[in-house]
Structures are given as structure tokens and as C-alpha cells.
Amino acid sequence: MTIEKESVVLRSQPATNSQAIDSIDINANVNVISERNGWLRVRYKGTSEGWIPKWLLESDNLVTDQNLAAHLLVASPIYSEQTTDSQQLADIDAGTYLIVNFESNGWVQVVYENQYGYIPTSSVELIHQDAIPESVPDPESTExxxxxxxxxxxxxxxxxxxxxxxxxxxxxxxPDLYSDIIYTPSINQRFELIDITTGTDETEFYLVEDETGIRGYIESRIAALGSYSLNHVGTTNPGSLADATIMIDAGHGGEDSGAISLDNITYEKDVTLRTAEILQEKLEAAGATVLQTRSTDEFVDLDERTILSNEANVDAFLSLHYDSSPVPDWHGTTTYYFHEDDFDLADSINQQLAQFELPNNNVVFGNYHVLRENNRPSVLLELGYMSNSTDIDYIRSQEYHDRITDLIVAGLENYYNQ
Known part of the structure; x- marks a missing residue:
């Protein structure tokens, strides 16, 4: 497929507010992998995979996927969530113009009477905000x-x-982990992003400049871009675990085995699914609504996992994993979070995991895709080391899975009862 527009941005998810991966050159060729809700999943330059809006490519008027407005082609409700099963906030007449915050997977988010709401993209014509007729009052667009x-x-x-x-x-x-160290930055120190690059070992680095003008490189694993959390929902306040919707993400699956025990008997993809199944039973027994990113031995890519979470508007997303290291002495549990608003959720669960017999490695910032691209409260739990002889004995036991899932449920109960 040939891209015949300028300024087409390749994005990490089928949403105009998701991370930009690359800008596609006009007349460049891309390989279309799949199509979904007005978005094309494509491969660019043979290596970069992401999403581009088909509605942008087909529009004679739009030149970018930003600064959008919606012209309603038919009368439509505004829904509280990205599903027609959600609450209808209002009915909007055909011909109405509304400012669009973003388009995501076949839905536009708009503001109406100081409330965020959603309209199916199929019900609107997407235009640039400058194309709203001057004679049409647009009180929703005022500051x-x-x-x-x-x-x-x-x-x-x-x-x-x-x-x-x-x-x-x-x-x-x-951009090399073994290069000279300029200095050790303080936690939460801020830098200006100059470029994103990859080292010879495929490690991603940010080329940045500090407030004194010194330029250098920071490994992306230990830092966050300021824009990543703009659309993140920090708290949902369901009131109790019984009123919460929890998504369990059993890590890996299918051809992606994840970590493998040293004797090649136990696969991470199998034990994460085992833990997820037991955890689902216990959460449902506590009254929670539980969703899974996978319930069988199947491959689900990282984009799909975060899309499922964002579309379902879950109250918490729990990604389950088991660690591995070339250092055989490393073992224990670790709780990762990305968005600052998710620290309390991570800390509440980790306080319970710390009561288990295995060592606890605390709550740690983790620049993982399923956390970074997740708009919902989310944590990633490493529940032991497949590469450690002590941990693997626990991981293979039924008692371990019963105990560790009890602790996760207790952490969630404490979090929602705060």
C-alpha cells in the first residue's frame, strides 16, 4: 500500500492519542497486516509495526489525525464509555459540531455539558477544528x-x-550501557528529549539535554516521557472489590513461552495461566467482575492486551509474570508500576506479597508496554524466578499458587477499602 498523504503518523495503538512511533514519508510503501475499526495495522520500513487511521487516508479534507472535530451525520447518543451498552449521557442532533479529544478504535471522545463521552465514529464526519462553520455556536470548545x-x-x-x-x-x-557516565541523575530529574535511538545491543535510549545544556543518553527503561500519562486514569473508585472490574493478564502464551526453568520442564506461559485461573476464581468469589486477556495457550500481542484493558474501562489491570536471570541467586517477588498514579495500587498489593516466604524486591518503576500504554490502573507482578532453584520449587507447587493468589486478593481488598 502506498501512502499518498503527508504527515501520516504511525502509532502504537489504534488511537490518535497513543504514542507516535514514526512519521511515514509521502509515497512510502507499507505492508498492511490487518484492519480494525477504521485503523490499519501496518509494517513500515520492514521493521516498525503500528497503526494508521484509514479514515485519514480516505479523507479529502483531513491532513492530520490531530485537532479534530466531529460533524454528526445522524442523531446519536453520547455514551459514558466506548460501548453502546454503557449509559447514554445525552442525545445529540444531526448537524451538531463537537470538538474531538481523540479517536480510538472506532469511537470519538467529546466533551458535552462538562462531561467526557463517546460517539461511534461511524455516526460522524471527522473534520479539522478550523472547518467548523463560524455561524455554528460551539460552547463546548471554549476554554x-x-x-x-x-x-x-x-x-x-x-x-x-x-x-x-x-x-x-x-x-x-x-547510547551504550558501558559508555562513560556523565553523572548520576536524581530521581524525578527532568530533561528535554532531543531524540530516541537504539544502541548496538538493541537497548533503547533517550538523547536528552539537562537544564544546564549538557547532552547525554538515558536508558528508556528507567525513564518516562511526560506525555505517556496524559490520558491515564489513576483511580476509578468502585467502592469495594465486589464492585470492581479486574482484568488479569497471563503473561506470554502460544509461541511465546516466556522464561523456562533451568531443567527445561516448566514454562512461564503455563504457570502464569495457572495463576490467572486460580486468581479469577478467588476474585469472582469476592464479587468482582473478572476479565482475562487470554484463557488458553494462545499468543496475544502486547498492543492487544492494552487495547482490551482500555476498551473495557477496567478498574485494575494485573499482568502476571515469572522472572528469570543469568544470576542464579536472584529470586523473590517484585511489583512494577509505570504511571505515578498507580503507585498506591502497586504498593497495596506488594505489602501483601512481602508477607510470603520468598524475598520481596519492593515496588519498582517499570517501563513495560502493558503498563506504559495502559490508560487504566495497572501493575505487573513478577511472582518468582524460574531460574532460581528455591523459587522454582515453590512455583511448581499448588500450595504456592493458592497462597500467592490469596495475597493478591487481599492487596486489592485493602486498596479498594482505603
Whole structure:
């Protein structure tokens, strides 16, 4: 497929507010992998995979997927969530113009009477905001009625912001973990993003500049871009675990085995699914609604896992994993979070995991796709080391899975009862 438009952005998810991976050159060729809800999943330059909006390619008027407005072609309800089964906030007449915050997977988010809501993209014509007729009153687009909407300048500033999120890390002279260390940045130190690059060992680095003008490299694993959390929902306040919707993500699956025990008998993909099944039973017994990203030995890519979470508007997303290391002495449990608003959820679960017999490695920032691209409260739990002889004996026992899932449920109960 040939891209015949300028400024087409390859994105990490089928959403205009998701991370930009690359900008596709006009007349460049892409390979279409699949199509979903008005978006094309494509491969660009043979290596980069992501999503581009088909509706943008087919539009004679749109030149970008940003600064959109919706012109309603038919009368339509505004829904509270991205599903027609959700609450209808209002009925909007055909011919109405509304400012669009973003388009995601066949839905546009708009603001109406100071409430965020969703309209199916199929019910609207997407236009640039400048194309709204001047004679049409648009009270929803005023600054007063959009107190939480960022200006374009503020958004661009957030996209250029890099925040160090782990202690005792290195500000490097080159995109190489073994290059000279310029200095050790403080936690939450801010830098300006200059570029994103990859080292010879495929490690991703941010080329950044500090406030004094010194340039260097920071490993992306230990830092976050300021724009990543703009659409993240920090708390959902269901009231109790019984009223919560929890998504369990059994890590790996299918051809992706994950970590393998040293004797090649136990596969991470199998034990994560085993833990997920037991955890689902216990959460449902506590009254929670439980969803799974996979319930069989199947491959589910990382994008699909976060899309499932975002579309379901879950109250918590729990990604289950088992660690591995070339250092045989490393063992125990670790709780990872990405978005700062998710620390309390991670800490509540980790306080319970710390009561288990295995060592606990605390709550740690983790730049993992299923956390970074997740708009819902989310944590990733490493529940032991497949590469450690002590841990693997626990992992293979039924008693372990019963105990560890009890602790996770207790952590969630404490979190929702705060």
C-alpha cells in the first residue's frame, strides 16, 4: 500500500492519542497486516509495526489525525464509555459540531455539558477544528468548558519531557550501557528529549539535554516521557472489590513461552495461566467482575492486551509474570508500576506479597508496554524466578499458587477499602 498523504503518523495503538512511533514519508510503501475499526495495522520500513487511521487516508479534507472535530451525520447518543451498552449521557442532533479529544478504535471522545463521552465514529464526519462553520455556536470548545484540555503548546512540551523514575541510574555519554557516565541523575530529574535511538545491543535510549545544556543518553527503561500519562486514569473508585472490574493478564502464551526453568520442564506461559485461573476464581468469589486477556495457550500481542484493558474501562489491570536471570541467586517477588498514579495500587498489593516466604524486591518503576500504554490502573507482578532453584520449587507447587493468589486478593481488598 502506498501512502499518498503527508504527515501520516504511525502509532502504537489504534488511537490518535497513543504514542507516535514514526512519521511515514509521502509515497512510502507499507505492508498492511490487518484492519480494525477504521485503523490499519501496518509494517513500515520492514521493521516498525503500528497503526494508521484509514479514515485519514480516505479523507479529502483531513491532513492530520490531530485537532479534530466531529460533524454528526445522524442523531446519536453520547455514551459514558466506548460501548453502546454503557449509559447514554445525552442525545445529540444531526448537524451538531463537537470538538474531538481523540479517536480510538472506532469511537470519538467529546466533551458535552462538562462531561467526557463517546460517539461511534461511524455516526460522524471527522473534520479539522478550523472547518467548523463560524455561524455554528460551539460552547463546548471554549476554554471555560474544557478545564482539563491541554493547549497544543502544553502537549508538545509534555512530549519533549523526560523524567528519570529510578534511583542510582546513569546519564551516559553514548547510547551504550558501558559508555562513560556523565553523572548520576536524581530521581524525578527532568530533561528535554532531543531524540530516541537504539544502541548496538538493541537497548533503547533517550538523547536528552539537562537544564544546564549538557547532552547525554538515558536508558528508556528507567525513564518516562511526560506525555505517556496524559490520558491515564489513576483511580476509578468502585467502592469495594465486589464492585470492581479486574482484568488479569497471563503473561506470554502460544509461541511465546516466556522464561523456562533451568531443567527445561516448566514454562512461564503455563504457570502464569495457572495463576490467572486460580486468581479469577478467588476474585469472582469476592464479587468482582473478572476479565482475562487470554484463557488458553494462545499468543496475544502486547498492543492487544492494552487495547482490551482500555476498551473495557477496567478498574485494575494485573499482568502476571515469572522472572528469570543469568544470576542464579536472584529470586523473590517484585511489583512494577509505570504511571505515578498507580503507585498506591502497586504498593497495596506488594505489602501483601512481602508477607510470603520468598524475598520481596519492593515496588519498582517499570517501563513495560502493558503498563506504559495502559490508560487504566495497572501493575505487573513478577511472582518468582524460574531460574532460581528455591523459587522454582515453590512455583511448581499448588500450595504456592493458592497462597500467592490469596495475597493478591487481599492487596486489592485493602486498596479498594482505603
Amino acid at each position: 471555560e468548558s474544557l478545564p482539563d484540555e491541554m493547549t497544543q503548546e502544553e502537549l508538545e512540551e509534555a512530549e519533549r519531557l523526560v523524567i528519570v523514575r529510578q534511583e542510582n541510574q546513569a546519564f551516559l555519554s553514548a
